[in-house]
Amino acid sequence: MSSDTPPTVAEPExxxxxxxxxxxxxxTKAGLGDRIFGGSARGAAVFILILxxxxxxxxxxxxxxxxxxxxxxxxxxxxxxxxxxxxxGVPTFGIAAIAWGTLVxxxxxxxxGAPIAIGVALFITHYAxxxxxxxxxxxxDLLAAVPSVVYGLWGLLVLDPHMGxxxxxxxxVLGWIPLFKTNGTYGSSMxxxxxxxxxxxxxxxxxxxxxxxxxxxxxQIEAAYALGATKWEMIxxxxxxxxxxxxxxxxxxxxxxxxxxxxxxxxVLTTVPGLVTRILQPGGNTIAAxxxxxxxxxxxxxxxxxIASGMVLFVLTLLVNYAARLVVRRNTRKAGA
Amino acid sequence: xxxxxxxxxRKVKNSAAMVLMALxxxxxxxxxxxxxxxxxxxxxxxxxxxxxxxxxxxxxPQQTGGGAYHAILGVLEQVAIAAAITIPLSLLVAIYLVxxxxxxxxxxxxxxxxxxxGLPSIVAALFVLSFWILGLGxxxxxxxxxxxxLILMMPIAxxxxxxxxxxxxxxxxxxxxxxxxxxxxxxxxxxxxxxxPGIVTGMMLGIARIMGETAPALLLAGATDSxxxxxxxxxxxxxxxxxxxxxxxxxxxxxxRGWAAALTLIIIVMLLNLFARLIAWWKAPxxxx
Numbered sequence: 001m002s003s004d005t006p007p008t009v010a011e012p013e014x015x016x017x018x019x020x021x022x023x024x025x026x027x028t029k030a031g032l033g034d035r036i037f038g039g040s041a042r043g044a045a046v047f048i049l050i051l052x053x054x055x056x057x058x059x060x061x062x063x064x065x066x067x068x069x070x071x072x073x074x075x076x077x078x079x080x081x082x083x084x085x086x087x088x089g090v091p092t093f094g095i096a097a098i099a100w101g102t103l104v105x106x107x108x109x110x111x112x113g114a115p116i117a118i119g120v121a122l123f124i125t126h127y128a129x130x131x132x133x134x135x136x137x138x139x140x141d142l143l144a145a146v147p148s149v150v151y152g153l154w155g156l157l158v159l160d161p162h163m164g165x166x167x168x169x170x171x172x173v174l175g176w177i178p179l180f181k182t183n184g185t186y187g188s189s190m191x192x193x194x195x196x197x198x199x200x201x202x203x204x205x206x207x208x209x210x211x212x213x214x215x216x217x218x219x220q221i222e223a224a225y226a227l228g229a230t231k232w233e234m235i236x237x238x239x240x241x242x243x244x245x246x247x248x249x250x251x252x253x254x255x256x257x258x259x260x261x262x263x264x265x266x267x268v269l270t271t272v273p274g275l276v277t278r279i280l281q282p283g284g285n286t287i288a289a290x291x292x293x294x295x296x297x298x299x300x301x302x303x304x305x306x307i308a309s310g311m312v313l314f315v316l317t318l319l320v321n322y323a324a325r326l327v328v329r330r331n332t333r334k335a336g337a
Numbered sequence: 338x339x340x341x342x343x344x345x346x347r348k349v350k351n352s353a354a355m356v357l358m359a360l361x362x363x364x365x366x367x368x369x370x371x372x373x374x375x376x377x378x379x380x381x382x383x384x385x386x387x388x389x390x391x392x393x394x395x396x397x398p399q400q401t402g403g404g405a406y407h408a409i410l411g412v413l414e415q416v417a418i419a420a421a422i423t424i425p426l427s428l429l430v431a432i433y434l435v436x437x438x439x440x441x442x443x444x445x446x447x448x449x450x451x452x453x454x455g456l457p458s459i460v461a462a463l464f465v466l467s468f469w470i471l472g473l474g475x476x477x478x479x480x481x482x483x484x485x486x487l488i489l490m491m492p493i494a495x496x497x498x499x500x501x502x503x504x505x506x507x508x509x510x511x512x513x514x515x516x517x518x519x520x521x522x523x524x525x526x527x528x529x530x531x532x533x534p535g536i537v538t539g540m541m542l543g544i545a546r547i548m549g550e551t552a553p554a555l556l557l558a559g560a561t562d563s564x565x566x567x568x569x570x571x572x573x574x575x576x577x578x579x580x581x582x583x584x585x586x587x588x589x590x591x592x593x594r595g596w597a598a599a600l601t602l603i604i605i606v607m608l609l610n611l612f613a614r615l616i617a618w619w620k621a622p623x624x625x626x
Contacts, residue, residue, distance in 0.1 A: 037521035038437055044429035045438070045446045048491070052449050055488075058468040119361025127358050136362065143369050145610045147549025149577045150599045153584050154372045157592070199368045206365070230343050232354035253455075260457025263551040263577075267584050288459045288552075295556055303471065310463040314456070321455035 063311045066091075066304030074308065078275045080290065082305030083298065093305050095287065095312055097275045101190060102286040102313070104279060105265060106258035108194025109201055113258075114251045117202045121209035121247075126235060137210060144203035152267030155196040156188075160268060163192045167280040182281035188270035190284035196264050201254035208250035212243040245327050252324035256317045262288035287313040373603075380600025383593045389601070392574070393562035401590045405598045407564040408574035412548065415479045415558075415575065418568060419486035420544050427494035428536070434495075435502040436524055453492040459552040461488040466556055477559035479568030482575065485553035490543040497539025501532040534616055541613035545606050551577035576602050 066082065067074050069091050077094020084090045124136050167186040174180040216239045224234040266289035276283040285293075291306045298306060343351070388404040396403035430450075434443055465485040469475050505528050513523040529536075559572025567573075576598055583595025 031519055034519050034521045037524070041429045041433035041437055042442070044426050045433045045442060047426070048430055048446055048449060049442075052452075055464045055468050058472040059464060062467040062471055116361045116364055119358050120365050123358035123362045127355060128362075139369070140362075140365060142607075143365070145545065145606055146369075146372060147551070147577060147602055147606055149549060149551040149580045150372065150376060150603060153580055153595060153599050154368075154375060156584055158371060158375050159368075202365055228343070230347055230351040232351040233347070235354070256455050260455075260459065262457065262459040263555070263581060267581065288457060291459050291463065292552060292555055303466070307463050307467050307471075310460050314460045317455050317457055317460075318452060321451070325451075 059307060059311060062304045063308035066301060066308045069301055070094075070305070080273065080294070080305075083302040091301050091305070095309050097273075098285045098287045098290045098309065099312065099316075100275060101269075101284045102259055102288070102316075105190050105193045105197055105284070105286055106255055108191060108279065109197030109258040110251060110255045111198075112195060113198030113201045114205055114254065116198070117205035117251075117254070118209055118247060120202070120206045121213055122235060122239070124206075124210055125213040126231070126239065137207075140203050140206050142203075143199065144207070148200065148261060148264045149267075151196055151200055152264035155192065155264060155268040159196065160187045160192050163187050163189070163195070167191060171280055179277065180280055181278055183278070185281055188268065188282040190269070190276065190279040193265045193268045193284070193286075194279075196268055197258040197261055200261060200264065201257050204257060205247075205250045205254040208253070209243065209247045212246040212250075213239055216242045245330060249324040249327040252320060252327065256320035256324065259320060260288055260313060260317050262292050265289040266292040287316075376596060376600050376603055379593070379596035381597075383597035384600055388594070388597050392564045394564070396562070398586055398591045399588045401593070403594065405574075405576060405579050405594070405601060407562065408576040408579035408598065409601065410564060410566060411479055411558065411568075411574035412554075412576040414566070414568045415482045415486060415554070415573070416544060416548050418480060418483035419490055419547060420540070422483070423487045423490045423494050423543070424540055427491055428498060430495050431498035431502055432524060434499050436520070436528070450492050450495050453488065454496065456489065456492075457552075458485075458489055458550045459556075461485045462553040462556040464488060465553070470557070477557055477572055478570060479558060479565070479573035479575075481557040482553045482573070483568065485557060486547040486550060489550060489553075490547045493543040493546060494540055497542070498532075498536050501535035501539065502528060504535070505531045534619075538613045538617040541609055541616070545609035545613065548606050548609065549577055549602060551575075551581050554578040555581065576605075 070082075070093055071090050072079070072092045072094055074094050076096050077092065078097040080093045080098065081087060082091045082093040084092065120140055124133050124140070128136050164186040167182070167189065170191075171180055171182055171186075175182075220238040220242065221234060224237040227237075229237055265286050269284055269286070269289055270282040271285045271289070271293055272283040276285075287309050291310055294302065295306060383401075387402065389409065390406050391402070391404035392407035393403045393405075394407075430446065434446060437443075438446065462485045465481055465488070469481050469484055470477065475481065509527055509531060510523055513527045514520075518526070554575035555578055558575050558578060561572040561574055565571050565573045579598045580595050580602060583591050583598065586592060586595075
């Protein structure tokens with residue numbers, strides 16, 4: 001739409017005919033409009049920082065309040081009774097048991113979900129017909145669009161009744177390991193919660209892995225084939241090594257997501273107090289689910305204690321996400337060298 | 338050994354790998370189909386005009402009838418408020434990061450957007466609880482839920498807008514500057530319109546994401562079975578919370594309502610996703626122009 005004039009000293013056409021003020025506009029500082037617009041953009045950025053700072057300050061204040069009233073060690077105690085319901089009002093609470101449950105359910109979720117997600121990503125990028133790959137990818141993405149409360153409802157009413165049989169088979173085979181022993185009842189267990197988490201992180205890991213595998217350099221694929229590799233050998237030689245760090249990072253991100261998942265886990269698990277080490281029988285609790293289920297009955301100290309446990313969860317997810325970013329950074333540095 | 342005929346073992350391994358990959362895909366489809374099938378078949382039983390237009394006021398849990406109007410109204414208002422605050426704010430922040438941001442402040446903002454990106458929704462709810470309710474002394478309300486939702490939507494909106502703005506070719510900006518157009522007019526009239534379809538898609542996906550969040554409503558909305566159209570005063574219903582509360586019951590009538598609410602929620606979220614992708618697909622050639 002602009003006329004193709006050579007980039008010389010020519011003044012822009014269509015401007016006011018007065019020639020004098022055109023030159024200063026190039027040299028002086030930004031005009032009023034620019035200053036207002038730039039200022040408000042800057043203001044929005046500063047506002048975000050202030051918001052985060054204010055939030056963090058209030059959160060830490062509440063958490064410290066609760067921990068200072070705690071009569072047992074906050075990090076190592078297994079009980080959760082911040083309002084002192086069974087100790088005549090003496091607050092006793094610790095996050096050891098629920099932190100354990102958080103880790104166990106998330107690890108189960110990743111162990112089941114990540115291999116399937118990687119298989120799905122490889123299938124879509126290297127096995128599915130070109131014309132169907134996009135559709136298949138979209139179908140898997142649909143899993144990410146399902147709200148977590150619907151996963152919870154489905155996990156509780158549809159999946160869990162089916163988990164009894166699977167759990168019994170696992171106990172029959174692996175029951176000699178204390179982890180897989182049960183008291184004869186199955187379901188509403190950390191295992192069920194782990195399976196729900198596996199389904200929930202699957203689309204996230206699969207989407208990232210798909211993007212990475214798709215970018216495998218054409219030359220490496222051709223080179224592997226030229227050496228006489230079968231398709232599977234080509235994937236092992238070219239695709240998997242290329243995507244290793246990126247996919248590792250995706251799996252760690254999925255782990256972080258599993259750590260913080262609240263509602264689906266709260267709906268599936270039958271919470272019992274204390275430490276639960278048997279993953280196939282009912283029981284277990286996670287930090288996030290504990291907040292969801294305890295909140296309604298919590299009084300002042302109870303709420304502050306839940307906030308304190310939320311702080312721990314926050315730090316945990318922060319570290320996990322940071323680890324994921326470190327892995328990616330290692331990847332890019334190697335690629336740049 | 339011939340090149341064209343791999344040994345039998347390698348052939349078997351190759352086929353086994355292919356079968357495993359296809360199996361992984363099929364296994365991933367099982368929960369998706371099962372979820373959609375159960376939600377649709379069980380949800381349709383109670384999903385009707387009455388369900389969408391009535392609240393649960395004066396309906397006891399074992400009774401049939403009643404509906405989720407109060408919850409649908411609540412979640413739409415809460416999400417609308419969150420989006421109304423998030424969209425302009427995240428637009429400005431993204432513009433700052435792409436067009437102005439150099440140095441310490443931009444780094445700090447990028448870092449905190451990353452931090453917010455991995456934030457569990459329950460922690461966002463606790464943020465608002467300790468700041469808005471315990472700290473400033475406000476009561477549970479729809480607006481408190483909106484505050485938590487906007488914390489969850491902000492990083493998605495900023496990140497996607499940032500990516501879209503960075504895609505705008507700098508030649509366009511320079512052409513505009515060369516015509517003597519000021520920086521802010523270049524951003525508003527050249528950069529934003531070019532990136533608009535992508536930005537709209539990102540915002541819609543962000544809205545779809547917060548629409549299904551339950552944890553903020555659980556902690557911040559308060560409990561009510563009645564219609565409350567005012568998000569700033571008194572407890573307000575929420576559709577995801579309605580599903581959660583229904584699941585805690587063992588009464589068939591309540592569970593049926595839970596499935597109907599889950600179906601309603603899925604329909605709303607899927608429509609938002611569909612619209613987002615349609616806009617991206619429909620407007621994509623315009624952005625490339």
